[in-house]
Amino acid sequence: MQTHLDCIPCFLHQSLEAARMAVDDEILNEQVMKEVMKYLLTIDFSFSPPEISKEVHRIIKQVTGVNDPYITVKKKANEHAKNQIPILQKMIEDSDDALLMAAKLSIIGNVVDFGTINRFNVEEMIDNIAHKPFDHKGYAVFKKRLENASSILYLADNTGEVIFDFLLIEQLAKMKKNITYVVKSNPIINDATEDDALFAGIDRYATIMKGDDGQTFSSPGMVLKYGSDEFLDALDAADMVISKGQGNYESLSMVDREVFFLLMVKCPLVANDIGINVGTMVLKVKT
Amino acid sequence: MQTHLDCIPCFLHQSLEAARMAVDDEILNEQVMKEVMKYLLTIDFSFSPPEISKEVHRIIKQVTGVNDPYITVKKKANEHAKNQIPILQKMIEDSDDALLMAAKLSIIGNVVDFGTINRFNVEEMIDNIAHKPFDHKGYAVFKKRLENASSILYLADNTGEVIFDFLLIEQLAKMKKNITYVVKSNPIINDATEDDALFAGIDRYATIMKGDDGQTFSSPGMVLKYGSDEFLDALDAADMVISKGQGNYESLSMVDREVFFLLMVKCPLVANDIGINVGTMVLKVKT
Numbered sequence: 001m002q003t004h005l006d007c008i009p010c011f012l013h014q015s016l017e018a019a020r021m022a023v024d025d026e027i028l029n030e031q032v033m034k035e036v037m038k039y040l041l042t043i044d045f046s047f048s049p050p051e052i053s054k055e056v057h058r059i060i061k062q063v064t065g066v067n068d069p070y071i072t073v074k075k076k077a078n079e080h081a082k083n084q085i086p087i088l089q090k091m092i093e094d095s096d097d098a099l100l101m102a103a104k105l106s107i108i109g110n111v112v113d114f115g116t117i118n119r120f121n122v123e124e125m126i127d128n129i130a131h132k133p134f135d136h137k138g139y140a141v142f143k144k145r146l147e148n149a150s151s152i153l154y155l156a157d158n159t160g161e162v163i164f165d166f167l168l169i170e171q172l173a174k175m176k177k178n179i180t181y182v183v184k185s186n187p188i189i190n191d192a193t194e195d196d197a198l199f200a201g202i203d204r205y206a207t208i209m210k211g212d213d214g215q216t217f218s219s220p221g222m223v224l225k226y227g228s229d230e231f232l233d234a235l236d237a238a239d240m241v242i243s244k245g246q247g248n249y250e251s252l253s254m255v256d257r258e259v260f261f262l263l264m265v266k267c268p269l270v271a272n273d274i275g276i277n278v279g280t281m282v283l284k285v286k287t
Numbered sequence: 288m289q290t291h292l293d294c295i296p297c298f299l300h301q302s303l304e305a306a307r308m309a310v311d312d313e314i315l316n317e318q319v320m321k322e323v324m325k326y327l328l329t330i331d332f333s334f335s336p337p338e339i340s341k342e343v344h345r346i347i348k349q350v351t352g353v354n355d356p357y358i359t360v361k362k363k364a365n366e367h368a369k370n371q372i373p374i375l376q377k378m379i380e381d382s383d384d385a386l387l388m389a390a391k392l393s394i395i396g397n398v399v400d401f402g403t404i405n406r407f408n409v410e411e412m413i414d415n416i417a418h419k420p421f422d423h424k425g426y427a428v429f430k431k432r433l434e435n436a437s438s439i440l441y442l443a444d445n446t447g448e449v450i451f452d453f454l455l456i457e458q459l460a461k462m463k464k465n466i467t468y469v470v471k472s473n474p475i476i477n478d479a480t481e482d483d484a485l486f487a488g489i490d491r492y493a494t495i496m497k498g499d500d501g502q503t504f505s506s507p508g509m510v511l512k513y514g515s516d517e518f519l520d521a522l523d524a525a526d527m528v529i530s531k532g533q534g535n536y537e538s539l540s541m542v543d544r545e546v547f548f549l550l551m552v553k554c555p556l557v558a559n560d561i562g563i564n565v566g567t568m569v570l571k572v573k574t
Contacts, residue, residue, distance in 0.1 A: 005303050005313065005320055009296040016292050026292065030332070033292055037324045045317070 001250040003045045003052050004269050011056050012036060018057065018189070021073065022066035032063045050221030050251045057188055058217045068187035070159075077160030077190065078199050081109065087126065088167055099146075100139060102168040103262060104129065107281040109164025110157055110245050110264040135276055138285035142260050149239035151178045154206065155222055155252075156192040157245025157263075162200040165244065169205045179206035180234055182222065185214035191247070209234065221247030224255065246270050259286045288537040290332045290339050291556050298343050299323060305344065305476070308360065309353035319350045337508030337538045344475055345504045355474035357446075364447030364477065365486050368396065374413065375454055386433075387426060389455040390549060391416065394568040396451025397444055397532050397551040422563055425572035429547050436526035438465045441493065442509055442539075443479040444532025444550075449487040452531065456492050466493035467521055469509065472501035478534070496521065508534030511542065533557050546573045 012033060019032040036056055043052055061067055068074075088105055095101035108125045125132060152172060156165060165181070172179055181202050184191045197208045211222045211231040219226060222243075227235070235241065241259045243252055249261050249270060261284045265271045271278045299320060306319040323343055330339055348354055355361075375392055382388035395412045412419060439459060443452060452468070459466055468489050471478045484495045498509050498518040506513060509530075514522070522528065528546045530539055536548050536557060548571045552558045558565045 005316055008320055008324075009300040009303070012299060013296040016296070029292055033295055034328055037295075037328055041321055041324055 001048055001253045001270070001273050003043065003047055003049050005045075006269055007049050007052070008040055010267070011040060011053065014053075014189070015056055015060055018060045018069045019064055022060065022064035022069035028064055032060050035059045035063055048221065048223065048251045050219040050247045051223050051225075053221075053247075054188065054217055054219030054223070054226075057220075061217070070187070070190045074159040074187075074190050074196070077158070078163065078196060081160040081163035082200075084123075084126070085163065085167075088164070091126075091129070092167060092171070099143065099171050100136070102171045103139070103142070103283060104134060104136075104281065106161070106164045106168040106244065107134075107262050107264055107283065108132075109161035110262070132281060133277065133279065134281040134283075136281075136283040138260060138283045141285045142283060145240050145258075145260075146172070146175060146177075149177065151180070151238045151240070153180050153182060153234050153238035153241045155182045155211065155241070155243045155248050156184075156197065157248060158190050159192050159196045160190075161244065162192045162196045162202065166200040166202050166205075169202055173205035180209050180238070181206040182209050182211040182231060182234075184218035184220075185210040185212050185228075186218040188218040189220045191218065191220050219247075219251070221245075221249075221251035223251045249274075253286065255286075260284070261286060288335055288540045288557070288560050290330065290334055290336050292332075293556055294336050294339070295327055297554070298327060298340065301340075301476075302343055302347055305347045305356045306351055309347065309351035309356035315351060319347050322346045322350055335508065335510065335538045337506040337534045338510050338512075340508075340534075341475070341504055341506030341510070341513075344507075348504070357474065357477045361446040361474075361477050361483070364445070365450065365483060368447040368450035369487075371410075371413070372450065372454075375451070378413075378416070379454060379458070386430065386458050387423070389458045390426070390429070390570060391421060391423075391568065393448070393451045393455040393531065394421075394549050394551055394570065395419075396448035397549070419568060420564065420566065421568040421570075423568075423570040425547060425570045428572045429570060432527050432545075432547075433459070433462060433464075436464065438467070438525045439527045439529060440467050440469060440521050440525035442469045442498065442528070442530040442535050443471075443484065444535060445477050446479050446483045447477075448531065449479045449483045449489065453487040453489050453492075456489060460492035467496050467525070468493040469496050469498040469518060469521075471505035471507075472497040472499050472515075473505040475505040476507045478505065478507050506534075506538070508532075508536075508538035510538045536561075540573065542573075547571070548573060 015032055015036045019029040036059055092098050092101045111125050169179055181197055183193050183197050194208055212218050212226045213228045216226055243259050243261050245263050249263055252259055263282050265276055265278050265280045268278055302319055302323045306316040323346055379385050379388045398412050456466055468484055470480050470484050481495055499505050499513045500515045503513055530546050530548050532550050536550055550569050552563055552565050552567045555565055
């Protein structure tokens with residue numbers, strides 16, 4: 001997906017949020033905003049938003065001197081989500097279709113996101129799960145593909161959400177799948193890194209892989225040109241790819257293979273690209 | 288009120304909206320966004336948001352070549368509001384305190400605004416008027432001041448809202464007040480100009496005055512340094528000043544005289560400055 005003019009205010013909104021999380025210094029924050037604007041004056045709109053965002057957050061880190069502005073909110077998101085596990089597990093056990101419920105909950109986990117302006121309340125989402133709009137036209141193919149898939153590449157999105165992913169991965173593990181869980185090499189917004197995957201216990205069922213090359217700053221969404229060789233090989237070879245979140249959708253919506261996108265639509269441009277309303281949970285297969 | 292870093296994404300959001308209303312040309316719109324960012328790199332944050340906004344909209348007009356991007360939505364807002372008059376008049380007639388109801392409705396009229404990100408539905412507001420949060424601690428002083436005031440300077444805000452102002456001014460006229468209704472000289476966002484005041488029939492009860500000097504572009508909020516001599520004299524001499532909307536609050540919150548601010552709080556920074564929540568109707572006296 002390409003970057004739109006509408007992304008400019010959004011990048012700047014997020015820059016200010018990140019800068020303020022990093023430092024309590026409005027003079028430095030003003031410098032962040034100015035440096036980000038200078039960069040935004042130069043961007044190529046054919047690049048995907050995660051690619052632009054990568055540089056935006058590099059600037060924020062450089063100006064503030066803080067490598068991981070979201071560290072506190074990420075920790076809270078993980079702990080908060082972990083407390084929900086008994087409720088979530090019961091919902092899966094009580095469900096007629098455990099796989100569908102686990103998939104649905106993993107999408108609800110995608111609500112835990114500091115990367116977009118429109119936010120949703122995760123508890124409220126869980127409480128009202130039956131009434132929330134859920135476009136799961138891709139689920140029949142998802143289930144069918146799972147029958148024959150041996151290897152699954154699962155692209156993580158956010159901290160907090162990793163706990164919800166754990167529950168879906170648990171279902172996949174019951175089907176004896178060989179699962180690889182792809183995280184970011186370096187902190188970027190509130191995206192999950194290796195530590196978060198380990199916190200969620202995902203290593204119990206899956207191999208944890210760093211998706212980007214680690215030589216550069218990570219981007220919020222797996223941008224192929226920065227992918228590690230290991231990741232690019234796995235993306236090519238996996239029987240099935242499950243991609244979580246908007247960032248991965250934005251960077252992989254044009255990739256040349258089948259991908260199952262599981263996400264909560266939070267941004268009107270992503271909504272427009274998918275052809276669905278903001279606030280909808282989506283399980284979409286891209287062929 | 289001074290400009291905050293938070294205003295930057297908001298100015299850019301509004302710039303894109305205005306540019307897209309002006310022209311159907313994303314290349315020109317990209318140029319608007321870039322020129323506005325270049326300007327925002329240079330601003331003095333001690334200036335009020337309306338003063339910055341004045342230049343932002345000058346740039347939009349210059350790049351797009353369109354002097355009044357909001358002309359269509361302004362016309363619609365006026366016509367739409369005019370259709371509400373019978374309902375509104377009945378609400379005032381049926382009320383125990385016609386003045387308070389008219390003041391409250393004039394604040395609800397301030398919902399009709401394209402200048403802020405947070406928008407509210409005016410019909411929904413009218414339907415639920417009894418349940419909407421309304422901070423009218425200033426009303427007792429407002430009423431008391433009206434008893435002795437002979438001249439009232441009433442600062443307009445938006446199109447559409449002018450119709451609601453007409454109804455409050457009608458109440459003031461019944462008290463035999465000498466009313467001056469201040470509008471902008473030139474189109475700026477969806478702010479009311481002389482034509483809008485005439486459309487609302489305000490000239491039946493009030494003298495219509497252009498508040499800014501007309502030599503420059505108008506700003507969305509009466510910035511004193513651009514005020515016409517006539518306006519500045521009237522601001523000094525009036526027994527009572529009624530100021531509508533956020534823009535006028537932002538530019539006049541520090542003025543050296545008593546002002547009654549009637550507004551709907553739509554922006555978190557204005558909310559913070561007043562010490563009230565977004566979505567609250569306010570009748571506040573500044574001494």
